[in-house]
Amino acid sequence: MCGIAGIFHCGTPKPVDPERVSRMADALAHRGPDGSGVWTGPGVGLGHRRLSIIDIAGSPQPMHSADGRATIAFNGEIYNYRELRRELEGEGAEFRTDGDTEVILAAWLRWGVECLPRLHGMFAFALYDAHRRELVLARDRLGVKPLFMVHLADGSVAFASELKGLLAHPLLRREADPLAVEDYLAWGYVPDHRSILKGVEKLPAGHYRVLRHEAAPPPPVQWWDVDFSRRHRGSTADLSAELLHHMREAVGSRMVADVPLGAFLSGGVDSSAVVALMAETSRDPVTTCSIGFDVAALDETSYAEKVAHRFSTDHHARTVDPGDFTAVEGLATMFDEPFADASALPTWRVCQLAREHVTVALSGDGADEAFAGYRRQLFHAREEQMRTVLPAALRRPVFGGLGAIWPKADWAPQPLRAKATFLSLAEDGAEGYARAIGVVAPELRAALYTDRFRREIDGYRAEDVFAQIMREAPARSGLDAAQYADLKFWLPGDILTKVDRTSMAVSLEAREPLLDHRLVEFAAALPQRERIRGRQGKWLLKHTMRRYLPDEVLFRPKQGFVTPIADWLRGPLAGEARAIASGARLARTGWFDETRLARMAEAHISGRSDHSRLLWQLLMLDRSLDRLGIAA
Structure with missing residues (x-):
């Protein structure tokens, strides 16, 4: 895992100051403490900070192709690089290193942008092709690795793995984007289509962008998407066998490393499933790490310990004081942009614990989005059934009226917290689900804003973007559309941002096997009854893992990290x-x-x-x- 940064002149290819690139890269030193490098050419400069994982001594960056045509700065891991290397060697390519970076270079020279679908992994890279006089910026399918960019007053584009890298550039304007503030209040994070700073962009997940000298930058191009409109055929037994095959492939491919490797273990379904399959693959005990709390209602360590004992892992646990509020300043520095997911603090703590023992840790992130594991998805599926029965002309006045008068009672038992459900049912599925996943309702946000700020956002409403994603989703059902939007919007903006920043803050590489794109594509085509049955989400995943895990782990209520x-x-x-x-x-x-x-x-x-x-x-x-x- 690494940090990348750079500068590219889209107008006249002016000289790039290597010291400026170096300062941008050095702002990302926590992402790569093991090495650094800077390369500049006419109108282009690439910087790199390296966390050595594979081919520790032999793959310094920025790296040049053997013929000097292409140069790359790369952040991430390509899990099928050995298979690609063999294919490329069969077509005449020669390699000087044993790592995955040089494989990307060779793949680019052989296939151009068509190399992207061949790369299985997590990545963000900048590749300069001197023959074509162009810079290619690319990001992995699901947005595991980030990439920020900004057009500057001197005609250049600056880019970096984190906003910190751009902040090191003296020409960056530090002016807040009011639309990002509206987005942040709605979601608790700044989603990928926006940045807290005006002019700063994030390359969307599954997209690439080609920058050329003496040409205006074109918009990003999407190279991957997930399709929920298809359906697998076959029995539950057949689908379960296929799911297990995909999971084994995903976990096994992510266990390749030349440094110590382990896993986060919360005791929940997803992390326990990953640890079970790691133990099946590994000759040695798997290193596992858990964070507990000294408040019984918040603590899950007993479940983690049961899983660790079941698979004889080398388990490490630490109890965290839930009153540890002293890390607030550290969180703000870590994320740069405002980020209010309270689970970031315990996630950071478990990353700190893991880094004491390993350099790479596998996590269970992504299964809830792909397999319908969130309670809100279950509720949405039920609400969609009701929308099918009751016409909008009836729902809007009845449920809208009830929602308006029903008191907001977050303290009450779940059956009495009906206000959000009523308001959701008064709207169509996309609007209702957007409301369900939001943090601050649009009515409250509007009441909090001053008249001046309302004029600045000029009628913009954060939920509209999310709802539009759902309406345009390649989907058959409301649940399909909700999961699609979660994968495209919530996952990169919240979950993956949280894991990337907290792990990289301590120079730990986190890998998400349950976000292997082949596994996600398989899950997207599952019949709805294989995702949700009764009150159980992730049904097929849980059914499949019963051969490994006890029901008390698989079917207990979902908890997650909680901070008081x-x-x-x-x-x-x-x-x-x-x-x-x-x-x-x-x-x-x-x-x-x-x-x-x-x-x-x-x-x-x-x-x-x-x-x-x-x-x-x-x-x-x-x-x-x-x-x-x-x-x-």
Whole structure:
């Protein structure tokens, strides 16, 4: 795993200062502490920071092809590089190294952009072809590895694995994008179609972009998508056997490394499944790492220990104080953009623990999106059944009216928390699901904004982008469309961003075998009854893993990492909550109604209401603005 950065002049190919590229790359030193390199040519410069995983001594970057035509800076891993190498050698290619970077170079020289579908793995790379006088920026299918870019005033495009790399460039404008603020308040993160800084873009997952000298940059080109409109045929037994084959292939391919390798183990279905298949493949005990809490309601370590004992792993566990609020500043620095997923803190802690023992860790991320494991997906499938029975002309007035008067009761038992369901049923499936996955409802966001900020966003509504993805999804059902949108929007923006930044912050490579694209494509074509049965999501996955895991692991309620933010904001962070409305950088932006924020902060601190999610979002937004040096 690595960090890349660079500069490319789309106009006149001006000289690129290697020191500038070096500073951009060095801002990513945490992503690659084992080596660094910079290369410049007419109008182009590439920088690289290396975390050595494969061919430790023999694959320095930026790397040149043997004939000097192509140069690459690459972040990620290509899991089928050995098979590709043999194919390319059969066609006359010669190799000087034993790693995957040179294989990408050879694949480009042989197939051009058509090499991308042949690459199985996670990657973001910048490849300069001197013969074609073009720079190709490419990102893996599902967006495991990030790539930021920006057009600068001197006619150049700068790019980097993290926003930190762009921040090291003196020409970067530090002006907040108000539309990104609207997106962030809606989702709790800045999605991939937006950046907190105006002008900064993220290359979308499954896309590439070709930059040429003396030509305006064309838009990104999509080279991969997932199709939910097809359906597998066959019995449950046949589909289960095929699923197990894909899972074994995915896990086995990700166990190739020249450094110590292990796995995160939460004791949930997905990480336990990965560990089970690793143990099946490995001669030696698998190294596993778990984080626990000293609050019983938050702790899952007993399940992790059972799985570790079952497969005789070399297990390491650490108890984390759930009151550890001191990492707030570290999180803001780690993510650059505002990021309010509270599970980032325990994810960071388990990455720290893993890095003490291994350099590569496999995770269970991605199965919920691919196999319908989220409770919201189950609810959406049921709501879609109701939408089929009840016409919109009836649903809108009845459920819309109930949703308007029903009290918001996050503290109440689940059956009494019906407000969101009523509001969702009043809308079509896309609008309803967008509302279901949001953090701050559009009505509350609108009430929080000042008149000036409403004019700045000019009617833009964050949910519209997500709903449009669902409406245009290659899908047969509402569940298909919801899963498609989760894979295209939620997964890269939230889940993969969280894992990438927290693992790279401690120079740990995280690999996601359950996001192998062949496995995801297989899951997308499963009949709906193989994904959801009764109240169980991920049904076929759980059924398949019963030969490895006990039912108490497979069928217990989903928990996930939890952080007691509500208590923090009533205790040690109460002063921070009050400062959001007056005194903090956020308060000086003029975006939010200070009086309303102050009332909400006091209501939360006193215990009269729970506004913890919103206050946490605003606190992390304030920290991000401060970190980025955005003028108030």
